[in-house]
Amino acid sequence: MKNLLTIENAGHVYHTPSGETQAVKGLSFSVGEGEFVAVIGPSGCGKTTVLSLIAGLMRPTSGRVTVCGKDAYGGGYRLGYMLQRDELFPWRTTYRNVLLPLELKRHKSHKNKAYALELLKKYGLEDFKKSYPDELSGGMRQRVALIRTLASKPQLLLLDEPFSALDYQTRLLVTGDVCSIIRREKKTAILVTHDISEAVSVADRIIVLTKRPAALKSDYSLGFDPDLSPLSRRERPEFGRWFELLWRELNDENG
Amino acid sequence: MITLARWAVLIALLGVWELAAAVGLIDAFVFSSPSRIFVALKDLTASGELFLHAGVTLAETLIGFIISTAIGTALALLLWWNGRVKQIAEPYLVVLNSLPKIALGPVIIIWFGSGMRAIVVMTVLIGVVVSLMTMLSGFEQTDKGKLLLMRSLGASRMNVLLKLVIPSSLPTFVNMLKINVGLSWIGSIMGEYLVSRAGIGYLIVYGGQVFKMDLVFASTLVLCLLATGMYALVSLLERIVRRH
Numbered sequence: 124m125k126n127l128l129t130i131e132n133a134g135h136v137y138h139t140p141s142g143e144t145q146a147v148k149g150l151s152f153s154v155g156e157g158e159f160v161a162v163i164g165p166s167g168c169g170k171t172t173v174l175s176l177i178a179g180l181m182r183p184t185s186g187r188v189t190v191c192g193k194d195a196y197g198g199g200y201r202l203g204y205m206l207q208r209d210e211l212f213p214w215r216t217t218y219r220n221v222l223l224p225l226e227l228k229r230h231k232s233h234k235n236k237a238y239a240l241e242l243l244k245k246y247g248l249e250d251f252k253k254s255y256p257d258e259l260s261g262g263m264r265q266r267v268a269l270i271r272t273l274a275s276k277p278q279l280l281l282l283d284e285p286f287s288a289l290d291y292q293t294r295l296l297v298t299g300d301v302c303s304i305i306r307r308e309k310k311t312a313i314l315v316t317h318d319i320s321e322a323v324s325v326a327d328r329i330i331v332l333t334k335r336p337a338a339l340k341s342d343y344s345l346g347f348d349p350d351l352s353p354l355s356r357r358e359r360p361e362f363g364r365w366f367e368l369l370w371r372e373l374n375d376e377n378g
Numbered sequence: 379m380i381t382l383a384r385w386a387v388l389i390a391l392l393g394v395w396e397l398a399a400a401v402g403l404i405d406a407f408v409f410s411s412p413s414r415i416f417v418a419l420k421d422l423t424a425s426g427e428l429f430l431h432a433g434v435t436l437a438e439t440l441i442g443f444i445i446s447t448a449i450g451t452a453l454a455l456l457l458w459w460n461g462r463v464k465q466i467a468e469p470y471l472v473v474l475n476s477l478p479k480i481a482l483g484p485v486i487i488i489w490f491g492s493g494m495r496a497i498v499v500m501t502v503l504i505g506v507v508v509s510l511m512t513m514l515s516g517f518e519q520t521d522k523g524k525l526l527l528m529r530s531l532g533a534s535r536m537n538v539l540l541k542l543v544i545p546s547s548l549p550t551f552v553n554m555l556k557i558n559v560g561l562s563w564i565g566s567i568m569g570e571y572l573v574s575r576a577g578i579g580y581l582i583v584y585g586g587q588v589f590k591m592d593l594v595f596a597s598t599l600v601l602c603l604l605a606t607g608m609y610a611l612v613s614l615l616e617r618i619v620r621r622h
Contacts, residue, residue, distance in 0.1 A: 204530035210523045227533045
């Protein structure tokens with residue numbers, strides 16, 4: 124498996140008037156093409172910083188973050204970023220929301236538009252393509268947000284707790300929905316979450332970060348059958364074992 | 379039901395006023411009365427004066443409104459675009475915002491003469507700072523998550539402005555228009571109080587000086603109608619905007 128994302132000994136220090144804060148220190152891991160990796164860590168461990176480094180929104184103060192061999196910083200690759208809320212623009216229709224990334228990159232060719240339409244059709248949103256976001260349910264909005272992300276054919280998907288704004292019931296459904304789409308489109312994805320059961324139910328691999336400054340604590344391959352849906356994973360006996368193991372790791376005082 | 383009650387209040391007020399004046403409870407010369415106001419209005423309309431004065435004031439208000447909205451919005455865009463300029467401008471804005479613009483009256487008259495021009499300048503001065511501050515805070519309240527999304531998509535600053543900041547500030551813009559309508563009327567009437575030969579403000583001041591209270595009330599009534607009409611137009615615009 125080819126490495127898509129490589130983080131080598133990355134560190135990040137924030138400079139504030141009152142001093143320096145080391146948010147990330149000596150972090151190294153890599154993600155292979157087509158992998159679905161979940162990153163978890165104790166709250167306030169610098170997950171957001173790690174995400175921003177991978178997204179190329181910040182330059183690491185030490186070490187390197189590369190995607191496909193090029194520095195992530197400065198928009199070196201096609202990134203699909205799913206945020207905690209769907210962030211659909213309320214003044215745009217579903218279809219025009221989905222086209223936003225293409226518009227920004229001036230990739231609004233017929234071919235790309237056709238691809239966006241095809242995605243909408245494939246995932247049951249064709250009838251809502253002229254609807255505005257406030258006319259859609261929470262789950263549908265999240266699906267539109269995912270299709271918006273996929274329409275620009277991203278090399279890497281970053282999911283920043285993308286379901287945390289949904290209620291539990293919807294959340295389980297949408298998680299299943301989104302994961303099956305990601306797997307069908309064979310995308311490489313990194314999910315950052317504080318929810319252990321969510322991480323275990325969707326990922327191939329789980330990376331556990333230490334307390335601040337964030338570094339790699341452990342790296343597990345879960346070994347579930349990839350065709351298993353998130354909901355059926357939750358019913359497997361291994362699910363409970365992984366949950367317990369990871370819960371202990373996160374709450375380990377020696378951090 | 380509510381509408382009915384509203385009309386009832388108006389009719390009751392007018393009735394009591396008229397009655398009090400008729401039986402001599404209040405002096406109609408000082409307090410006027412609905413019937414006397416009506417007569418004054420009829421005279422004003424018949425002589426054509428009403429349309430002259432209303433037209434002058436309406437023109438001053440509209441021109442001032444449009445100019446202050448345009449300049450305020452343009453400056454707000456500039457300050458949003460360039461953080462350095464914003465930092466430099468901030469103390470000046472605070473001072474300009476707290477300064478009662480009417481204090482500049484004499485300066486304006488000397489610089490811009492005693493005609494319509496001075497009044498428009500006064501109107502612009504009163505409206506522009508508030509427009510600027512309202513729009514700037516609107517631009518700056520753009521949703522952080524959506525800004526992050528735009529950044530992750532590699533959007534240029536121009537694209538962030540055109541595709542996110544401006545469309546999401548549209549409701550603020552409409553609110554600013556509503557505020558500015560009110561301020562523009564204040565500006566034009568104040569301007570006319572200071573210096574003018576025509577306009578509703580001129581009529582009110584003139585009526586006060588010669589003790590024609592009927593004229594003062596009639597002019598005020600016309601002013602009410604004009605201001606309400608303009609506000610209604612902006613509200614109509616708001617409804618269109620809210621429908622995407």
